[in-house]
Amino acid sequence: MSTPPAMSAPEPGPDPAAAIGPEITYAECRQCGTLIAGLDGRYSCGVCGWVNHHSEGHRLLPRPEDDTTRAAGATDANRLL
Numbered sequence: 318m319s320t321p322p323a324m325s326a327p328e329p330g331p332d333p334a335a336a337i338g339p340e341i342t343y344a345e346c347r348q349c350g351t352l353i354a355g356l357d358g359r360y361s362c363g364v365c366g367w368v369n370h371h372s373e374g375h376r377l378l379p380r381p382e383d384d385t386t387r388a389a390g391a392t393d394a395n396r397l398l
Contacts, residue, residue, distance in 0.1 A: 342375070 339356040346353050346360070348367035353360050358375040361368045371378060 340375070 341354055341356065342358050342360075343352060343354050344358075344360055345351070346362040346365060346367050347369070349362065349365040351362055351364045353362050355361065355369075356374075358373060359369065359371055
């Protein structure tokens, strides 16, 4: 009788939440009570202008280095030409 080969620990993969992309979330505006939608817990009310702080979001914001569409070596990728 042969024994099955030993299984190694699975390789750590990418964060599944990061692979999904941004999620639309809903909340009440803290200033006027209007139902508002945002991305990953970051909100801005179009009625009264209230905005929550970016650190209250559900995930970390991407870093500039994470932008795969940015030209290599470009330091002013957001500049209008």
